[in-house]
Amino acid sequence: MKKALLVIMIIALAVSAFAMGAKEATGTAPAGAAPIKIGATWPLADITGKQGSMAAQQAVDEINAAGGVLGRKLELIVVDDELKADKGAAAIEKLVTVDNVDLLIGGMASGVALGQIPVMKKYAKVVISTGAASYKVEEGLGAEADWYFHLHPWDYNQGQSYADGWEAIQKKFGNVKIQKIFLAYEEGAFGKASFDASKTLFGGRYTFDGAPFKSAAFGGGDYASVLEAAKKYGPDLFLWAGYDADALPMLEQAKAMKFNPGIYLGAPPGWPADFGKSPLAENVMLYGMWAPSINGVSPASKKFYDGFMAKYNTEPATYFAPLSYSAVYIAADAIKRAGSTDTAALIKALAATNYASPLGQTITFTPSNIIKHQGVKNQKILQWQKGRQEVIWPFESATAAPVYPFPAWK
């Protein structure tokens, strides 16, 4: 019994100690009466959600330092969705019914968004979503969901934009020739969606094939058989859709197998720390929405980047950081124009958004296949050059010309 009491006391102490620390870390609520509350959910144990929430807080602090919105301060309330649908749904219930937030932002995984949608529908609060690329999410939302503002491109938007991008690149740079495309995709939902979208978009214009692999993120990491299939196919453009854990090991195995495509391109949601430092990384291409090199062409990006570095002393590692930062600014701007946080007025104001974002492009909302308010529709094609991600396409935000072909293995 004594032991049991002891353990209970230890737990209580540990919890309260941690809780105190956490409170200090998140900071005190901004002074002044009745702040505008922004509720957010992200997977905080994942780098995407963690930095997303940090960037959103950065935006809130910047706006509050500049006097807030409508004379009121902004307050960001973040709840961890733990990458689980039920936790994500409960988080929305809490933000709406307990914290009484004025609008919702955030999101990363489609699997969590699917679980949150029924709850979001119930309250029909304004949502500015920073994640959820799967077309299944859009199907789940339906055409009626005019309160849902989706910043992140849908999977088919991404596919379409790559198809456009390669067309444009081939036109501008005569030496780049693409006929055969091979996609190695991780076998989960993310990779399978990429494959389905690419097949329909590339299928007509190019000869296209693909094969699945088990991502190192889930205990795989053996790419020999998929690379062998790719090598046999002999593509001009080799694409892989997986996770950051796959990036370098796949490259190393490709070298070991002397697999040498004209373009070697990866499309993970994020890249490993210091990928650029590897000698193999040179001239690997990638799909993405943002890279620090955009600072050179976009003042918004530079402002975001410098602010993030100053506040947290670490580099934003994924595009979820600038995307989440954008979500807060878009919300603040719309509230200012609407003159209130009333949902109907806010929807109207948001629909008229025109925001020069750190992504190096201006964000507006236009209809996509089903929903009315889709933000970003295009992705960027980038290339690792001398350890930095340089934007190749779209040309208006390009920071470098493509190096082609991908150098042969020594």
Added chain:
Amino acid sequence: MKLKSSYIVVAVLSVIAIAFPAFLGAYPLNVARSIMTYMALAISWDMLLRSGQISFGIAGLFGLGSYASALAVLRGGMDPMLSIVFAAAFAGVMAYALGFAILRLRSMYFSITTLALMEIFRIVMHNLHDFSGGPEGVVLPSVIFKGASPALYWLCLAGLFLTIGVSWFFEKSKMHLALTAIRNDETSARSSGVNIFNYLLIAFVITSVLQGMMGAIQVQSYGFTTPDTAFDANFTLLPLAMALLGGIHSTIGPMAGAVLLGVASEWLKLKIPYGHLVVYGIIIILVILFMPQGLFGLARKARRERSKAGASHE
């Protein structure tokens, strides 16, 4: 007299549980649903454990129930409520068929086999693209009861009540004698006329029905499922941890454990946004080290010590 007073306590608690939506908001009801789902899984796992068989396949039957229900609605146009019954029955039939092979196994080999079966179910659902939606899963046209919080809560509560009721029946009927005898000593049980295989099969099928049912309720309440959500290893590991922390071989133990871990996880997350799972893990370690018999086991021990002290006074 004692029995009667405990009946009254149970009745009062049930009424309170049923009346929760009257005085709780949507958020606590949502959290309660999560906890109740895990609680039902923990109790059902414990029911089979009373025979000594450790199943690692809870997530397998839970996921099978999820898919059976979702696909029955989506592909067969079945009524959602009916699909829950269908899914429970489907899980039961699968368990019955599989039981013939795997219930001859004991200890770790049984556990591993149930774990492997769960993985097989997951991979099959992952690969049957046209039928099950593949890795992206299935999205239902709408959530049951249009997502009204109280209705979803009561549906989940009904599943939990059924589970508790069956577990209580297991404790009070000859199932209790049969399963405990099998767990303590199979040879003795056999010479006392216990048909071991039959009782294991009954327990396995019934617990699978309950797990399949909870899976179906889950999928109808959230309106979608994917192989990774339906067969999430957490649906196996968390119920195990809950039952153990609360005290195994009882109904009340897993319930206490589910409340402890369920509330702790939600509360910690709000208090410690970054890193709450570290504390969660440490709580599990400390409870196992210092309360090896779980919360309820501790209470049971204390009661026994008191009665012993009383007996020596006489």
Added chain:
Amino acid sequence: MANKRNAAIFAALIVAAVAGILVWRPTVIIYGLQAAGLYASIAIPMGLILGIVHIVNLAHGEFMMVAAYLTYMVCTALGIDPFVAMIPVALVTALVGFIVYKLTIRQALKAPELNQLILTFGLAISLTQLANLLFTSQTRKMSFGYVSASLSIGELSFGVYNFVFVAIAVLMVIGLRLFLTRTTAGKAALAVGQNPKGAAIVGIDVDKTYGLVFALATGMVGMMGAIFITRSSIFPAVGSPFTMKSFCLIAMAGIGNIPGILGASVLLGISENFLKAFRETRGWADIVFFVLIITVILGRSIKGKKA
């Protein structure tokens, strides 16, 4: 007699099948063996703990993850190679393993096996999440030229580096065999594994032996973690899938049968890669693992009943 002849026919059939595949699809054998080496070298230390201390260590993969991060820090700070760093890292993880044993596992040894299972589950969560707090979920990978070592035979080019894991697995099996049969401590460990009470009666310090075996096994895991970073990216959750895989392999080999883990790994590695070699069966490669496990376990239970 009949048994021997059956075994001979069986062995001949396997050799013929392997030879057939080797000619038809040589890479199935090459990559199958490489995968088998990795599986086995991670599973063997867990098999040692399970065989002697009789604990299913759900934090097995997490120990490897901790060792991997340790190696990463040492290598980036000092600029040395993981193959050099693996020795100090193995020593440190062995020490960590010993401390973890003393502080937690030892306290739960007398409790039912389920308690030990959940205890190590708690350890696994804590270690993963601690790593997540310290390093975030962003993956890290160091680059080493030798990882891309390549061999070309005719038109076929393949990576040879991963054969390192085959060598490690074989060395582990031989080393453990020598340790368990030739040294006093090893013999004591074997005796404790077979019958702890009996061993205690003969005067063997069971607790000390458990501690030693646990430290030895975590040391081996530490070494594996160090070499693992040459092949794979590391992140907090990198270890957990290997825990389940190792557990399944051990069950397939039969508890206490350490050379059997090697055989089970080869069987799985080759079957998996066989399915991966064909377009139609590619997605089903994972299932082979679990189907084989169930078949072997059920087959053994039926055979056991007959005998």
Added chain:
Amino acid sequence: MSKLVTTGLTKAFSGLVAVNDVSFTMEEGEILGIIGPNGAGKTTFIHLVSGILMPSSGRVEFKGKDITYMPAHERSRLGIARTYQLIHPLENLKVIENVMIGAVFSRGKSLKEARRSAEAICAELGLERLERDTAQLSILEIKKMEIARALANEPEVLFLDEVMAGLNSDETLQLIATVKRIALERKMAVGVVEHVMGVIRELTQRVIVLEAGELIAEGPYETVSKNPRVIEAYLGGAA
């Protein structure tokens, strides 16, 4: 008709023959001693008759019915009960529940009826405070509980495998008297394995002697104990 008949009963464990070609009968109301040196196959023999093990060859008949390969739980329903050499209390059940299970599963009684008959049997054996945990029992009480559990099956044939081991002489005498009385009352055929020859002499009308799995002698204790082969077997075993 004989209650129990075995013909040529044989059990081999991967080459080692534990019971070899044993044929014997048990009649209603008789108490039969089964003796032999350690490792003679007495317990294996009971395992075969009660269905815990299946024989390699031979035949077991109960009241004329072939039960050679019948599972143990069905035999117990038919009326064959036994205790174990090593005690097998069901530690997570109370004393009364330990006794009840035979009545519930072999006789198909409801829990209430089973409790009543278990209480009656325990009273007969002098076992008290039935709501205790088995951990609180003395050795004598555990032995009594195991006999009570076997009796709750309401068997026609009962095997007691070294129930007297570990008891002092007073306790042994007390238990002998009880067993004898119950066997008579219920007209059971009882097979008793014992090492203490005094117990065999007191209790049994007839004994069979096993050595290395084979039946080497049969008859009343007085005659068998003078059989030179039996004496040699015991001396050989002792030496």
